[in-house]
Amino acid sequence: MSRFSRLDVYQTIRRVPVVPVFYHADAEVCREVLGACYRAGIRAFEFTNRGDFAHELFSELAKITARDYPDLVLGAGTLVEAATAALYIQSGANFIVGPSFHESIARICNRRKVAYMPGCATLTEISAAEEFGVEVVKAFPGDTLGPGFVKAVKGPMPWTSIMVTGGVEPTQASLSTWFGAGVTAVGIGSQLFPKDVLKNRQYDQIETKAREVIAIIDSLRSQ
């Protein structure tokens, strides 16, 4: 069962509005990356369902999180069917993310009172997700939709909360554009975890970059 209510998850994401999006097949790399992000101040982390046995890696991360990072909300991403979402909920997922919206996943998440942040790319999809209780939608793929999409949605639908994922850069320019457009949070994957940094096990660089991103967002929000 999720250790956090849905409200806890949304509040955590609003407080530290950057969600690292990560997958690696090596359990030790996963543990180190999670630790580096936590030390940087990250409090919501998405592990994506990208490889065989990914749910086993996730289960281990969920146990480590409950023991060592009790205030971190751990989510499972890349979920496109209810059965797999249920598997991750049973493994301790505090929130479920996916590239697309599925009513069947929303039903399972509502049944278990777990936050669901589905990928949406049109106002119709966002509306459908909100009718199924989704509090924060994921605008995906962010770099294709662009900040103009977020601004356009917030006009007629100012109640909509958006986390943008896909192509977000951990830079002042990119973050100020997205937050300026009105996103609630950003999800960052490949640009926070460059392949060579992971290959060379330079976890301190990941920690530094994540800390920088949080500081940039804090400064943008205090302006």
Ligand SMILES: O=C(O)C(=O)C[C@H](O)[C@H](O)COP(=O)(O)O
């Ligand atoms: O599968 C999901 O649930 C996703 O979130 C898709 C991608 O992993 C993110 O969009 C990360 O994108 P980048 O930051 O461009 O690497």
